Amino acid sequence: MKETQAHQIEKDLKINYGPNKKFITVCAGTGCRAYGSLKVKEALEAELAKQNMQVDVLATGCLGFCEKGPMIVIHPDKYFYHSVKVEDVPEIVSKTIAKGEVISKLLYRDPDTKKTLFREEDLPFYKKQLRVVFGKNGMLEPTRIEDYLAIDGYQALGKVLSEMTPDDVINEVKKAGLRGRGGGGFPAAVKWEGVRRAHGDPKYVIANGDEGDPGAYMDRSLMEGNPHSVIEGMIIGAYTVGSNEGYIYVRNEYPLAVTHLTLAIEAAKKMGLLGKNILGTDFSFDIHISKGAGAFVCGESSALFASIEGRAGEPRAKYVHAVEKGLWDKPTVLNNVETWANVPLIINKGADWYASIGTEGSKGTKIFSLVGKINNTGLVEVPMGTTLYEIIYDMGGGIPGGRKFKAVQTGGPSGGCIPESLLDIPVDFDKLYEVGSMMGSGGMIVMDETSCMVDVARYFLAFLKEESCGKCVPCREGVKRMSDILEDICAGKGKDGDIEILEEMSKAITDGSLCALGGSAPNPVMSTIRYFREEYDAHIKEHRCPAGVCKALITYSIDAEKCTGCGLCAKVCSVRAITGEKKKAHIIDKDKCTRCGACIQSCKFDAINVK
Amino acid sequence: MVNFTVDGKNISVPKGTMLLEAIRDAGISIPSLCAHESVSRSGACRLCVVEIKKGNRTRIVTSCLYAAEDGLIVDTKSERVQNVRRLVMQLLLARCPESDVLQKMAEDMGVEGQPRFIVDTDKGKCILCRSCVRVCEEIVGVSAIGLFSRGSDKTVGTPFMEKSDVCIGCGACVYVCPTGHIVMTSTEDKRKIWGRTFKMQACEKCGKYFAPVDQLKYISKKTGTPLKEMMICTNCR
Numbered sequence: 001m002k003e004t005q006a007h008q009i010e011k012d013l014k015i016n017y018g019p020n021k022k023f024i025t026v027c028a029g030t031g032c033r034a035y036g037s038l039k040v041k042e043a044l045e046a047e048l049a050k051q052n053m054q055v056d057v058l059a060t061g062c063l064g065f066c067e068k069g070p071m072i073v074i075h076p077d078k079y080f081y082h083s084v085k086v087e088d089v090p091e092i093v094s095k096t097i098a099k100g101e102v103i104s105k106l107l108y109r110d111p112d113t114k115k116t117l118f119r120e121e122d123l124p125f126y127k128k129q130l131r132v133v134f135g136k137n138g139m140l141e142p143t144r145i146e147d148y149l150a151i152d153g154y155q156a157l158g159k160v161l162s163e164m165t166p167d168d169v170i171n172e173v174k175k176a177g178l179r180g181r182g183g184g185g186f187p188a189a190v191k192w193e194g195v196r197r198a199h200g201d202p203k204y205v206i207a208n209g210d211e212g213d214p215g216a217y218m219d220r221s222l223m224e225g226n227p228h229s230v231i232e233g234m235i236i237g238a239y240t241v242g243s244n245e246g247y248i249y250v251r252n253e254y255p256l257a258v259t260h261l262t263l264a265i266e267a268a269k270k271m272g273l274l275g276k277n278i279l280g281t282d283f284s285f286d287i288h289i290s291k292g293a294g295a296f297v298c299g300e301s302s303a304l305f306a307s308i309e310g311r312a313g314e315p316r317a318k319y320v321h322a323v324e325k326g327l328w329d330k331p332t333v334l335n336n337v338e339t340w341a342n343v344p345l346i347i348n349k350g351a352d353w354y355a356s357i358g359t360e361g362s363k364g365t366k367i368f369s370l371v372g373k374i375n376n377t378g379l380v381e382v383p384m385g386t387t388l389y390e391i392i393y394d395m396g397g398g399i400p401g402g403r404k405f406k407a408v409q410t411g412g413p414s415g416g417c418i419p420e421s422l423l424d425i426p427v428d429f430d431k432l433y434e435v436g437s438m439m440g441s442g443g444m445i446v447m448d449e450t451s452c453m454v455d456v457a458r459y460f461l462a463f464l465k466e467e468s469c470g471k472c473v474p475c476r477e478g479v480k481r482m483s484d485i486l487e488d489i490c491a492g493k494g495k496d497g498d499i500e501i502l503e504e505m506s507k508a509i510t511d512g513s514l515c516a517l518g519g520s521a522p523n524p525v526m527s528t529i530r531y532f533r534e535e536y537d538a539h540i541k542e543h544r545c546p547a548g549v550c551k552a553l554i555t556y557s558i559d560a561e562k563c564t565g566c567g568l569c570a571k572v573c574s575v576r577a578i579t580g581e582k583k584k585a586h587i588i589d590k591d592k593c594t595r596c597g598a599c600i601q602s603c604k605f606d607a608i609n610v611k
Numbered sequence: 612m613v614n615f616t617v618d619g620k621n622i623s624v625p626k627g628t629m630l631l632e633a634i635r636d637a638g639i640s641i642p643s644l645c646a647h648e649s650v651s652r653s654g655a656c657r658l659c660v661v662e663i664k665k666g667n668r669t670r671i672v673t674s675c676l677y678a679a680e681d682g683l684i685v686d687t688k689s690e691r692v693q694n695v696r697r698l699v700m701q702l703l704l705a706r707c708p709e710s711d712v713l714q715k716m717a718e719d720m721g722v723e724g725q726p727r728f729i730v731d732t733d734k735g736k737c738i739l740c741r742s743c744v745r746v747c748e749e750i751v752g753v754s755a756i757g758l759f760s761r762g763s764d765k766t767v768g769t770p771f772m773e774k775s776d777v778c779i780g781c782g783a784c785v786y787v788c789p790t791g792h793i794v795m796t797s798t799e800d801k802r803k804i805w806g807r808t809f810k811m812q813a814c815e816k817c818g819k820y821f822a823p824v825d826q827l828k829y830i831s832k833k834t835g836t837p838l839k840e841m842m843i844c845t846n847c848r
Contacts, residue, residue: 295761297761312758316653316654317654317672317673317676317677319672319676319677319678465762465763466761466762467761467762468761468762468763469761469762469765470739470758470760470761470762470763470764470765471653471655471739471741471765472654472655472656472657473655473656473657473699473702473703473738473739474657474695474698474699474702476739476762476763476765477702477703477705477706477763478698478702480762480763481702481705481727481728484728484729485727495727497727498727501725501727504694504698505698507691507694508694508695508697508698508699509698511660511671511691511694511695512657512660512671512695512698512699513657514654514655514657514673
């Protein structure tokens with residue numbers, strides 16, 4: 001194989017970004033951008049110019065610790081500054097960049113040990129993570145292919161094209177034990193093998209970037225932060241199955257991902273890594289971007305194909321699998337974005353290394369988006385088999401305000417809620433399924449004692465009711481009726497026997513639905529009934545919401561002993577339901593009260609009771 | 612030929628036969644609403660589900676879309692099957708309380724409505740089986756009607772519910788509709804469907820109005836038969 005331009009650039013860059021090179025990375029993931037990280041980057045560049053310093057500033061992809069954005073890392077010392085404001089920039093440049101002094105107010109302080117921590121890897125949030133896929137985000141500017149090449153990017157592709165046959169690749173991926181990260185957990189190598197052997201031409205390779213779960217954004221952050229890793233994985237997959245055409249299906253609500261992917265595809269083509277005769281071989285492969293309109297159901301394979309084909313995103317019965325008849329009825333490999341990003345890693349580091357991470361049945365790492373009632377909101381990448389406890393408490397920093405953990409919802413809207421008693425389970429594909437939830441694409445929504453589990457089920461069913469494509473009866477009508485019943489229960493109109501009806505419907509909807517959306521839609525209901533049945537009973541039989549969430553079932557009152565009569569609550573009450581004399585206990589007019597919760601927020605004496 | 616068993620009975624059918632046909636031909640009845648013989652299959656109604664056993668794995672499939680396989684063990688009346696059918700029927704009864712077809716079917720199946728469901732009042736008799744949409748696209752070839760919105764708001768109609776320019780007033784959609792939801796009214800020389808009024812052609816021989824002019828024009832264009840030759844009704848031809 002001829003020496004390519006890509007190889008030369010890679011060599012040059014290794015010198016440029018050597019271990020002693022001084023440069024700054026600014027997290028420019030969507031979360032940090034919202035915090036104003038691009039302004040911080042601009043300010044850094046301006047200040048560096050002002051102080052006559054030649055230091056590169058890289059706008060990288062998401063670093064994961066979204067709770068503390070904007071974040072910057074100063075190399076080569078790797079000082080980690082969080083919650084950086086534009087006002088901090090002159091000091092950063094004159095002290096840290098110029099003299100190597102740290103600014104302690106910008107460093108992370110461990111809330112438990114009260115110790116100040118200097119580097120990213122010292123932070124409890126990062127310490128137990130194994131960021132083999134996601135960690136590269138912090139080392140490159142996603143719009144520059146040179147940065148990806150500098151960290152051994154496209155090495156795996158070079159190796160595959162020069163040393164490996166398609167069967168070698170399949171064997172390697174099989175040995176590694178890679179399973180689909182989109183939720184199904186289907187062995188990737190088996191799928192590839194199926195397409196490689198399938199009759200039909202052309203064959204297609206697709207990356208599923210239609211991340212639709214509320215609160216999940218790991219695929220987004222991968223596509224935005226390291227688009228080349230996804231593309232490299234796809235090219236390797238295409239070579240393996242014998243495909244010359246691929247698609248990345250990404251939702252249009254991810255404009256930054258679309259931009260970065262588009263730029264990455266163009267850059268890879270320019271360097272001969274994509275397009276005709278890749279790296280001088282006779283293998284050609286091209287990738288198109290297909291933008292979806294943001295329908296949850298389009299993450300389902302057959303609906304995704306329909307959407308790419310230009311039809312309404314509706315699934316079809318999959319008795320003939322996509323490996324034989326997928327996009328345009330041709331053999332198709334469809335893998336999730338994260339699955340593809342794992343492929344170069346397996347080739348570079350070897351199947352044995354990869355298979356040494358994880359559990360018996362689930363190998364490698366998984367990225368989770370940790371959101372909800374959690375101190376450290378963000379994205380974590382952990383070895384399969386890490387316990388929920390470690391993720392929520394060690395990395396996530398536990399529940400805010402010292403409140404009590406109640407449940408964690410995994411697997412997105414059609415996943416299940418896992419209670420405290422199961423926090424010690426190792427997280428992998430099979431274990432989560434066993435306890436009535438699923439891996440899904442990796443969403444993790446944490447709930448505490450102020451979350452009502454019936455309300456949670458109601459919320460997810462309302463979401464799924466809206467997102468049902470409406471093709472088959474059990475999903476379209478059934479999920480709607482279940483949602484109606486849950487609305488009733490939360491509104492205090494639940495009836496005896498509702499739980500049994502919900503259980504019966506759940507089974508029939510799971511069995512009878514056309515696709516996985518309907519098939520898994522009852523999960524939030526089934527798992528909350530399984531683990532939190534007493535909360536349903538309290539709503540239906542006692543007309544009581546134990547968590548104090550369902551407005552129709554709660555009343556607000558003021559504890560006369562705790563109330564100091566400061567009058568703050570009366571001031572914030574928009575319906576003037578609170579009255580009382582200064583310095584004397586106030587009272588709430590229950591008829592006027594809309595249970596908005598503003599008074600609770602305002603009270604400094606914990607004097608407002610919700611029952 | 613493939614050989615398999617249904618409810619303990621051995622059946623042999625040509626390869627490619629769908630379970631629904633194979634089972635019905637064997638004299639075992641299976642309810643269905645969306646599998647019309649003249650259009651492609653969609654698997655939307657889920658009434659024709661059966662339980663299949665293949666090796667150690669048991670699962671529910673729609674018989675209208677699942678091709679018969681050697682050695683398959685099919686159960687058309689298992690508890691899981693009955694549960695799905697009962698729920699589907701109850702859901703359809705709540706959606707279309709006025710449909711006599713559904714009521715009769717439910718009675719035959721021994722299914723009663725679920726009182727916990729509050730019945731819809733705005734869906735008419737449409738169960739969204741999409742037979743009409745398929746016939747308009749696949750047989751007539753004009754795609755005058757389609758589906759829009761999603762979830763329970765899904766509706767069949769012409770684009771933006773406006774009068775369709777491409778509809779030829781043939782009434783194929785009315786013919787395939789299993790519940791009689793689509794309304795077509797005819798007077799002597801006029802036919803009204805999907806909000807549009809069509810002029811009818813009188814037979815040059817007997818004088819009876821027999822087809823919309825637009826339909827005859829469309830057939831003439833498609834088949835190359837001169838329009839003049841089409842002015843005679845099928846009875847007089």
